[in-house]
Amino acid sequence: MAELDxxxxxKRTAELMSLGIRNFDALHVASAECAGAQIMGSCDDQLLxxxxxxxxxxxxxxxxxxxxxxxxxx
Numbered sequence: 399m400a401e402l403d404x405x406x407x408x409k410r411t412a413e414l415m416s417l418g419i420r421n422f423d424a425l426h427v428a429s430a431e432c433a434g435a436q437i438m439g440s441c442d443d444q445l446l447x448x449x450x451x452x453x454x455x456x457x458x459x460x461x462x463x464x465x466x467x468x469x470x471x472x
């Protein structure tokens with residue numbers, strides 16, 4: 399697994415925060431994106447709503463953990 403570039407992570411975190419995603423949530427989403435994740439699970443309703451509104455600008459799909467479990471377990 400490739401090491402994450404701290405500068406790229408910091409830049410992407412700031413971009414996500416400008417979309418209305420809170421600081422640590424933005425860091426988590428940016429980390430998932432920089433790691434190449436296609437999907438990220440969360441139980442944070444505010445993050446899920448903000449990510450859904452901005453889905454065209456977020457590289458990793460952010461979904462609820464129940465939805466993620468359903469997808470994985472089918």
